[in-house]
Amino acid sequence: DAGITQSPRHKVTxxxxxxxxxxxxxxxxxxxxxYRQDPxxxxxxxxxxxxxxDTDKGEVSDGYSVSRSKTxxxxxxxxxxxxxxxxxxxxxxxxxxxxxxxxxxxxxxxxTVL
Amino acid sequence: DAKTTQPTSMDCAEGRAANLxxxxxxxxxxxYVYWYRQIxxxxxxxxxxxxxxxxxxxxxxxxxxxxxxxxxxxxPHATLRDTAVYYCIVTGGATNKLIFGTGTLLAVQP
Numbered sequence: 001d002a003g004i005t006q007s008p009r010h011k012v013t014x015x016x017x018x019x020x021x022x023x024x025x026x027x028x029x030x031x032x033x034x035y036r037q038d039p040x041x042x043x044x045x046x047x048x049x050x051x052x053x054d055t056d057k058g059e060v061s062d063g064y065s066v067s068r069s070k071t072x073x074x075x076x077x078x079x080x081x082x083x084x085x086x087x088x089x090x091x092x093x094x095x096x097x098x099x100x101x102x103x104x105x106x107x108x109x110x111x112t113v114l
Numbered sequence: 115d116a117k118t119t120q121p122t123s124m125d126c127a128e129g130r131a132a133n134l135x136x137x138x139x140x141x142x143x144x145x146y147v148y149w150y151r152q153i154x155x156x157x158x159x160x161x162x163x164x165x166x167x168x169x170x171x172x173x174x175x176x177x178x179x180x181x182x183x184x185x186x187x188x189x190p191h192a193t194l195r196d197t198a199v200y201y202c203i204v205t206g207g208a209t210n211k212l213i214f215g216t217g218t219l220l221a222v223q224p
Contacts, residue, residue: 033212035214040216041216042201042214042215042216042217043158043201043214044213044214045211045212045213048211058211059213088155090157090158092157092158102160102163103150103158103160103212104160105157105158105159106157107156107157108155108156108157
């Protein structure tokens with residue numbers, strides 16, 4: 001158990017509505033990540049964080065914003081959800097000192113945008 | 115970060131060794147090779163990583179060629195629970211982020 005909790009685990013919403021996914025960790029690790037996974041694309045990095053209020057963009061950041069106001073929580077927000085953002089979203093933490101190292105993933109949040 | 119090439123799918127008989135290849139011909143000197151796997155609908159799981167020496171842990175062995183242009187992940191005695199998508203990732207360069215490709219679907223057959 002890597003001490004990562006994602007919420008909600010499943011969500012159905014309509015196009016144009018805001019959505020926030022939460023990733024919570026219990027071990028105070030510095031690095032946290034948000035990935036999305038779609039058929040045929042594998043996992044793609046959306047945003048990552050290297051400390052409180054320190055975030056950066058990944059491969060597919062358009063349409064997403066993140067916030068990290070405290071070490072244990074990393075929030076992913078879709079300001080106005082679109083059908084192309086229907087996906088499974090995974091949060092991960094790094095237990096190493098650097099940006100990579102071993103990543104531990106949450107169970108995923110399945111988002112459907114109608 | 116260097117790009118990796120993996121076969122789309124492989125089969126392996128239960129109890130036999132599974133050897134999963136990965137080509138990373140553009141790897142640079144400070145980049146590591148990481149392996150992860152993802153069992154259906156679960157989050158990816160870290161397996162092993164290495165720089166240039168062969169590595170072994172309780173899950174698998176990683177063999178990296180001397181020129182570092184390719185590597186092989188070895189599951190010594192595959193079980194049905196090892197059926198998963200296996201990702202080979204090269205990172206540690208300027209961006210130092212883990213970028214996943216589409217991986218190899220390993221199907222362990224009874």
